[in-house]
Amino acid sequence: MAEASTQTIHDVVCGFCGLGCDDLTVEVEGRAVRVRGEACPEAVRLFTRLDVDDRPVSVAGDPASLDEAIEAARRILSEARAPLIGGLGTDMAGAGALVDLAVRFGGVLDHYASDGLFRNYAAAQRTGWLAATLAEVRNRCDVLLVVGEDPSAIWGRLFERFFPADPLFAGKPRKVVFLGGAPGEKAKVQLGGADVSHIATSDPVAVLEALGGFTAGRVPPGTSFGGVAVEALAALADKLRTAHYAVVTWNAATLDDGDLVAERATALVDTLNVTTRAGVFPLGGRDNLIGVNQLMLWRLGYPLRTAVRGQQSVHDGALYATQAALGDADVLVWVSAFRPEPPPEFAGKLIALAHPETVFEREPDVLIPVGTPGVDHAGTVFRMDSIVSLPLGALRVATLPSVAEAVRRIAEG
Template structure:
């Protein structure tokens, strides 16, 4: 029986929060989280000491070399590949870009909808964004727009609002503007901040009214998005009097995410005339921030970019995954962090996938890959874009990394 090894201060690369204090037990190739942490990390870190799935070509078991050769042949004959999913570490992201440069294709991350809703606001107005550390240490009034974000980021308020902040010692308030905080959020904020909830079906209208009130203009009407004008006037006064106010939201879960981002940005701009404030957009799932950064460094464009020959072109609408699938004849689906299945697609599919992935349609080529931070070391970016996190291997790998699998495909 293998000895149980306890590993402390393990970094998690799944949701973008970049928690680096996890404790994991490793017994042979069995990996399990120990202690209390978010269910998402516990689920995605869990591994059993069982044989890994084999590569397959047309549904038949194949050697890694044969699978790579089959993928190479499909890409060499492709007219318009889409390289999607892109749940990869930085080395895997670089390899995916190399693949697009060699064979051509559109590059997009499966979770990019929220990113591009935020981009729409940034392109129109710019914004003053803050970091996780700044929120944690200085923010005394936090405005949370939309549903309780702990459903996606399980330890968000634990990370943002410690019981003893570094500088913000004048009392702290978290205002939920939309969905009510759940028990998890309330538990994390207990003793750290006062919690206030204002229900609204229309956060855009509320943010617009708040911006006017902060600027000293009372808009006509007695109710905005279901919240009374006097209540909003009191909230505007609290924001004006804050030492460091922050507005946060998850654009991916908001139908009007781009408008929420724009109104939040305008509100923060107004606050910064007399005090200090910032926006803190939520995101970062499966290293989307790192993949986007790498594409900017390598190609000069973000995600949703097409590479053809020596040229690249970007279109945030035309090259979004669902739109690009309409023109693609080959989908290269890459998801190493989680068993995220590919979207429905009628053309050929090459899947570099998490070993637990369940497919509605058998890929033409399946190459199971290891997970960064479990099977092999890697690097990811935190959701606020400024911190890169090294992920360590927790067990001996028997599956290739995405970078290794892509290199084999390129070599044919």
């Protein structure tokens, strides 16, 4: 048998973390896939595929045909009282099919990574906000305030995308202030041309609130806030006031008071915009979280954490969060095509449309291994700033169904 030739594909789009890097180089040999050149560890791990047989479809733990699994899933959903359609790690076509599934059988819809999104929503609903896009951060931001832990541990190329090597800021080093955790080595390397400083605090909410007062010209009473001396806060406020375009960024999912951080950051940006230009850049969006949420808004008029019953949709950000909804659910439809994300612990019926490498604590009642968007089949996802949709291409011949294909067969039978 002749050995498979190796194909090198350039400018591959990565749809895993929401940052939307579109410059990856990937080698494909037969069904094996591997990343070459510049890429973050997350992309390397999730793009990598071996040339091995696919995991089989199963029903009640026994191998089955796809037709048998589709029929079993349809039967379980037909008898369900309160389904939860969770995970939702899929591309736009898959998300559309899952909304159709909810319309057909009823159910709550929530993405496994939505906690940070709804902490940000809590702030945006109360005050609104002025959000920057990735392009605005790249091209205009001269002072960046990073709240919380160093985000490059999750988004490996974040600062490279924020501040690429370009002539726009030649001779004018940008200023980056880490408020909370210190920058790691990866961040320091990517920010090598910037003026980087660190202000340690375990209470970023208190610091941001006091900082808002300083930027407005008020001196709050006290000698320190969140463990940060007023002198340091005054100096930081001066940096922000004199910036041409300041940006505040944070990851609400990793902050205990993520909603309050978002609210204080938004208030700070509002104050700065009286005299200069500033914006917020909330981090998030893994596994097409933003795209699925956008599609829900278009189709149902509500975001994630919405229950569909008959011809009605009801949204409740607390009641229909995955962990809360599991308390009432009798069937969990778990969807995770981008990564082997296991479902939460659940005692009811489990239908899994899952990455073939997923490890389950117990065998699903129905398991349909599905292809990964951007590896096994083409698709579309949204970038974390919700502005740009990204086309994902197929890297190898698909032998597993996409989420959209499998779900449509369940819903249309």
